[in-house]
Amino acid sequence: RIAQLEKNIKDMQRLLELKGVAPVSKPEPAKADAAKAPPAKAEPPKAEPAKEAPKAEPPKEAAKADVAKDAAKSEPAKDAAKAEPAAEKAAEAAMTAGISGVMVNAGGDVALRGKRASGEAWEVGVADPASRFDNAPAVAKLALHSGAVAASGTTMRGLHIVDPRTGLPAGSVRTATVIARDGITANALSTAICVLGPEAGLKLAAQIPDAECLIAGADGRMYRSAGFALYERTLVRPVADGLRALGVDPQGITDVIITHMHYDHAGNLALFPNARFHLQDAEMAYCTGRAMTHPHLAAPFDAEDVVTMVRRIYAGRVVFHAGEVSLTAGISLHPMPGHTPGLQAVRVSTERGPVVLASDAAHFWANLKREVPFPIVANVPDYLDSLRRLRALAESDDHIIPGHDPAVLLHFPAEPGLDGVVRLDLPPSVERAS
Numbered sequence: 001r002i003a004q005l006e007k008n009i010k011d012m013q014r015l016l017e018l019k020g021v022a023p024v025s026k027p028e029p030a031k032a033d034a035a036k037a038p039p040a041k042a043e044p045p046k047a048e049p050a051k052e053a054p055k056a057e058p059p060k061e062a063a064k065a066d067v068a069k070d071a072a073k074s075e076p077a078k079d080a081a082k083a084e085p086a087a088e089k090a091a092e093a094a095m096t097a098g099i100s101g102v103m104v105n106a107g108g109d110v111a112l113r114g115k116r117a118s119g120e121a122w123e124v125g126v127a128d129p130a131s132r133f134d135n136a137p138a139v140a141k142l143a144l145h146s147g148a149v150a151a152s153g154t155t156m157r158g159l160h161i162v163d164p165r166t167g168l169p170a171g172s173v174r175t176a177t178v179i180a181r182d183g184i185t186a187n188a189l190s191t192a193i194c195v196l197g198p199e200a201g202l203k204l205a206a207q208i209p210d211a212e213c214l215i216a217g218a219d220g221r222m223y224r225s226a227g228f229a230l231y232e233r234t235l236v237r238p239v240a241d242g243l244r245a246l247g248v249d250p251q252g253i254t255d256v257i258i259t260h261m262h263y264d265h266a267g268n269l270a271l272f273p274n275a276r277f278h279l280q281d282a283e284m285a286y287c288t289g290r291a292m293t294h295p296h297l298a299a300p301f302d303a304e305d306v307v308t309m310v311r312r313i314y315a316g317r318v319v320f321h322a323g324e325v326s327l328t329a330g331i332s333l334h335p336m337p338g339h340t341p342g343l344q345a346v347r348v349s350t351e352r353g354p355v356v357l358a359s360d361a362a363h364f365w366a367n368l369k370r371e372v373p374f375p376i377v378a379n380v381p382d383y384l385d386s387l388r389r390l391r392a393l394a395e396s397d398d399h400i401i402p403g404h405d406p407a408v409l410l411h412f413p414a415e416p417g418l419d420g421v422v423r424l425d426l427p428p429s430v431e432r433a434s
Helices: 002-019 029-036 058-084 086-096 182-198 197-208 239-245 281-287 303-314 365-370 381-393 407-411
Strands: 102-107 111-114 121-124 140-144 147-153 173-180 212-217 222-224 255-257 276-280 318-321 324-328 329-333 344-348 353-360 400-402
Touching: 002 173, 002 182, 058 173, 086 102, 086 111, 086 182, 086 222, 111 182, 140 147, 140 173, 147 182, 147 329, 173 182, 173 381, 182 197, 182 212, 197 212, 197 222, 276 303, 276 329, 281 303, 281 318, 303 318, 344 381, 365 400
Parallel strands: 255 276, 276 318, 353 400
Antiparallel strands: 102 111, 111 147, 121 140, 147 173, 173 212, 212 222, 324 329, 329 344, 344 353
């Protein structure tokens, strides 16, 4: 128990160092007693005679002092190297050997580097804390491009984490799963959360840059940090599979319209190696600018998608637009700021007249009908004005296709033989609920 207590204290000290907070040391009793003693009893230090000084030459002594200082400075680095999880070391070794992407799972510690060959995110399952079986269904599935995942808790090893404040086992958390930039942070934070409990653990996680957590409390409740849901993505139909089902080869696509850069609209860029990407100036400026210093605004973006788009810019494969533009016969782009400053809708000529693909200018038909914004919004007045512009571009609300409304699949005729695919170029087959 003492050994475990010492380990927990070291883990929490590492976490404090990562946060830039210096641990506060307790005064030693002996020193405190000495401070309380009457000054008269304290013996003044004896001056050493000059002849007793070391005969070593000053330059050499100075060099030794510098070496000692350097050695002292290197200790934290040595500790960090020793503490680096095995999964991290293995992943780094794989990348050094020339592998383009790897995911390493070492006893539940997961390290992610590079990319999958398909360009899609790595998938990591979170074990069910209520089950001790390795093959039990996951309680959450994560989609990650890089970083680390670590979990601590009592599910598999019992009450093995000691609360350094009491010396007793910590039992208010069954499992704490943490996503972080690196394994040391993920491990230290997951252990600290188990000690602190769900509510204090969430507050601590909110202070660590790029860290998110899922906490299974001993009370049976699941606690999620504000941004954890952004990683809980399950592709029901991968984009490449959906395109091929329609007879479209992703490698043959020459132009891709990016309505905006949120993670659910700007992923899978690697699927289109021969395409140009069409984007509004305002959108790229937004997702790479000052606004991203605000976690609330940055949360819907995936940094890896943004960086990938920047690389496409330098490769000459991004076409920027500043306003409305006719892309080709029957296809035009229309700025719809609000949800993000540079969001653009796409107007397409069809058999039943022009159809406007609203993307997230209107998540649901209800946003149009009630003229209220979706909660994720950069500018409310712009959002409401964009709703009016959508209606000005379309003959009716049925000619406006919202970006996230499941009613779209019920409202339009299904494509025979393709589950979950409907024909937007044909008139609605079912009347929408008012």
